[in-house]
Amino acid sequence: MRAAMGKRSHRPITVPGFRFSGIHAGIKGEGALDLGLIEVRGPRGAPGRVAATFTRSLAAAAPVLVSRPVAASGRVRALVVNSGNANACTGRRGLRDARAMVRLTARALGVDAREVLVASTGVIGAPLPMAAIQRGLPHGAQALTETGLPAFAEAIRTTDRSAKMAVRRVRVDGTEVTIAGAAKGAGMIGPDMALATDAPGHATMLAFICTDAGVALPLLRRLTREAVDRTFNAITVDGDTSTNDAVFVMSSGQARHRTLTRRADLAPVEAAVHAVMLELAQAIVADGEGAAHVFQVEVRGAGSDAEARRLARRIAASPLVKTMVYGEDPNWGRVVAAAASAGVPVDPERLSVAIGGVTIYRRGRWQGAAVEAKARARMHRPCVSLRIDVHRGGGACTLWASDLTETYVRINAGYRS
Amino acid sequence: MRAAMGKRSHRPITVPGFRFSGIHAGIKGEGALDLGLIEVRGPRGAPGRVAATFTRSLAAAAPVLVSRPVAASGRVRALVVNSGNANACTGRRGLRDARAMVRLTARALGVDAREVLVASTGVIGAPLPMAAIQRGLPHGAQALTETGLPAFAEAIRTTDRSAKMAVRRVRVDGTEVTIAGAAKGAGMIGPDMALATDAPGHATMLAFICTDAGVALPLLRRLTREAVDRTFNAITVDGDTSTNDAVFVMSSGQARHRTLTRRADLAPVEAAVHAVMLELAQAIVADGEGAAHVFQVEVRGAGSDAEARRLARRIAASPLVKTMVYGEDPNWGRVVAAAASAGVPVDPERLSVAIGGVTIYRRGRWQGAAVEAKARARMHRPCVSLRIDVHRGGGACTLWASDLTETYVRINAGYRS
Structure with a gap:
């Protein structure tokens, strides 16, 4: 397993079209990073494409409810995520808070709120400290940088012992494209509804996969569903399903190859996305709360x-x-x-x-x-x-x-x- | 829970028509009791009646396979049980050994082997030490006594912290009847197949309920199924299903009332059987491996x-x-x-x-x-x-x-x- 954790590389992880940040907003104590941002820019000012899978929990948290229609639109310009508080089981106030996070992020980045995704992770049932998030967001926007993935990965940790990142680079039409991702999760990790139905759900964690490869939306959705099934869907720590789990796959389309529209042309990207997801999924299990093996x-x-x-x-x-x-x-x-x-x-x-x-x-x-x-x-x-x-x-x-x-x-x- | 564990009584537990023993045969180490016997005598030399529920595990242990047809006949004269070895996943040899336990018990007690039940609990996969059981059985038969339930309850323990017994006495047609039982279980306790299907199974443990009340076989079966569902079926320690679980309800019919054939007349016996099963089931949960609450x-x-x-x-x-x-x-x-x-x-x-x-x-x-x-x-x-x-x-x-x-x-x- 440790050996399978992927190739080490000293080249910093960057994905053309993406900027990342992670800052301390004050949700967690002691200066810990707790607010992460991703900004996506497509060619000629276009938005990025997104495919996403979400928890099937009937108590899906407010950020899941707010992000679902954004993901369904397939268009994304930014993503905001906090750790330390799940904004779950928080009723109407939780929905208002999740929408406010989206609005504040849209304002800080000057983008349309309908193209901003939101996610949260942490304790269930407590209201979000919105004042801290409001104060923090402009700093998060200022901190955005192309090499900011490590700070972002750090900002999404809860009981995780370490930040989790993975990267693969492959060639499409002779052009190098990058697939990079960050994930968090160590507990409340189990395939959604696995104990209750046969329907496959995805595992209870957060993952953010970014690529500059240009992939048509239907193909990106299919790729996401299939890769999630064989990776995040195939891990368990405690078998418990969370209210917040989500996997986001975002594509900037900045790579200079023609947009991939046929499955046959997708193979290298597909293999790389699968490898990144598997590495992150296995890192989650290896970091399972208290895990010795x-x-x-x-x-x-x-x-x-x-x-x-x-x-x-x-x-x-x-x-x-x-x-x-x-x-x-x-x-x-x-x-x-x-x-x-x-x-x-x-x-x-x-x-x-x-x-x-x-x-x-x-x-x-x-x-x-x-x-x-x-x-x-x-x-x-x-x-x-x-x-x-x-x-x-x-x-x-x-x-x-x-x-x-x-x-x-x-x-x-x-x-x- | 502790308060609900039932009324204390200093009167020794005896059930007319039943004798019990528990001895050290050498399956467990250090002189621990590991072989239990129950003998049932109906009026005028008739056999007792039995209803039983068994694990639904597809890897049901040899003693379960051997006892099923005996329980289906409804006739019982004796029951033999060992702890320390489950005789599960032992293939044909396990079946031969379980049948040998039955035959040796029938010989030691001078009864028909087709009316002898067998049960085992302990480690899965190791062959039964048949020489020890063969040497022990005559001693077990000699040790049978009307007040032997505590020794029997001791002999069926595995990781249990203490022996588990319960008793209720009620009146039927003015006659006092006794319902008494012993059970074991602390781990691998969970409703059978609960995680996989909606079908209710019973929990993974052994329980032996004895009564002198005369209950017609169809009524005894219905009573057993319903009471098991609301008691042993309603507990979980780790949710894991065992290969050996069984509940036996045996009636000697020695009480001097007319055999109960109608549901309406059964009420006091039904309530007492439920109470005995609930007390034992709750004792199993309270003794759950490592349980603090x-x-x-x-x-x-x-x-x-x-x-x-x-x-x-x-x-x-x-x-x-x-x-x-x-x-x-x-x-x-x-x-x-x-x-x-x-x-x-x-x-x-x-x-x-x-x-x-x-x-x-x-x-x-x-x-x-x-x-x-x-x-x-x-x-x-x-x-x-x-x-x-x-x-x-x-x-x-x-x-x-x-x-x-x-x-x-x-x-x-x-x-x-």
Whole structure:
């Protein structure tokens, strides 16, 4: 996992057409950055394009409600986000505050408020400190710079141990284009509605992906949905769904290639967006509250991909599996028990379970203490693999999850104190 | 919760027609009791009647597979149970071993093997130490006594901090009848398949309910199903489903009243069985691995009882809600977030949340810091109430759950070490 976190680069992350800032407005204490801005400029003063996925929570926070129609328009000139306060469960006042954030940002940047997105993350239920945000926004606008992504990434942190950024550069028609992103999330991370329905939702976090590639809006939407499904949608820390989660994919179209309108031409950009999202998603899991290990749950041979996903989620969400990974004990019976209660057809006599690449349970048979000892040794790694083969069909799914530790409990028992 | 644990009585628990024992056979270490027997005698040498519910896990353990047809026959003369080893995921050998346990018990007691039930609990995947069980069974048979329930209850413990028993005595046709039971369970406790389907299953534990009341088999089955649904089915520790869970309700029919064949005549027995099951179920939650608090989740005003159950389960299973209860912090936003992602219609603008009987969030509005402080004070109790009113319909459901603590993690990270 750590090795998969992407190529290091000493070149500063910049994306033509984008400026970023992150400042301390006074929502969080002690001078911590808590207000972030992104400005997007398309060619010849045009707005950028945006595709976005949002939480399916029925208690979607005010910024989600305010951003949805902006994202639906596909046009974006700026985005404002604060940490420290989620502006969720705040009723009409919350809606007024989210709209005010949009209006203040539009004013500070001299753009149309209908092309400004807003997001928030932090404690649920408390009203936003609007005076601080109002005072802070002009400073945030002044601080905008092409190399400001690190400050922006810092400003969106809550319980995250570190800021999360990723970048990929690829060539389109001989022109270099950049895909860069920042994300936040460490807790309340789980695929939306996964426990209640089969419908795939996206994970509970915030991510902002920026590219100068010119991609037609329908293609940008399709790309976003598919990439989110295989990345942010495929991670879980605690399986809990947030009221605020959102992924924004914004394109300035500043790169000097013709706008991509056909799927066939999209491949390099698609692969790069997927890589950036996967790196950010895995960074969220690795930073899962109190996480000591990341584990990858790979289900093969299920009746369908949907069944595989359901099995993978059940296993990844099980406290007994999570504590087993933490304890570095290849207690495979817990994996079988979780798989057998996922509500999809599984024949335990045909099931195989591999831990750390070692098949401990093959088609219903325990492979013995020596094999188990080998698997145990593999569990001391920071990323542990759990592979389940159902031997029924071609359905497959891979998820990434964090283990459950005493530190998770401590962080969440004392979150507001 | 502690107060609700039932009336204390210094009279030893005996149930006419039943004898119990619990001995050390050598499955667990250090002389711990690990093998339990129940013998049932009906009037004039007839067998007792039995109704039972079993896990819906697709990896149901060998003893479940062996006991199902016995329970389906409705006839029972004896029951054997071991702790320390679940005999689950043990393939054909496990089935042979479970059948051997039945045969050895039948031989030791001189009864028909087709009328002997078997259950196991403990580690998954290891073969049963049959030599120890074979040596132990005759001693278990010799130890059978009318006052042996405490030894039996002791012999079925795994991670349980204490043995769990309950008793009620009621009058039927002027005759006193007894309903007594023992149960075990502290971890891998969650309503079966709850996360995967809407179908109610029963919780992951073992319970043995014995009565001398004579109840016709169809009525005994109905009574069992309904009472299990409102008690063992309504608890969760970690939401994980076991491969071995079972509830056995056995009647000797030794009480001198006419066999109950009509629902109308059953009321006192029904109430007593419910009370015994509820006491045992609540004891399991209170003994939940590492539990510092029990919390009661009461959902009202949902669109249907099924919707209320789904909401209650989502809230009770949320690690964020569980750690909130542990931290004694009325962080109601987490309750709203869980409710809003349960996959059932909830309007957050109409939702109310009460913690410790104090309504912090009323129809979408936070009631302020003073009200919240009052709720916080109520969270220092060992049993905390969370009440959610959806204000939509008449659907209701009450569940009991344990909180999530560092000790839960420690117990489960080191279970086998």
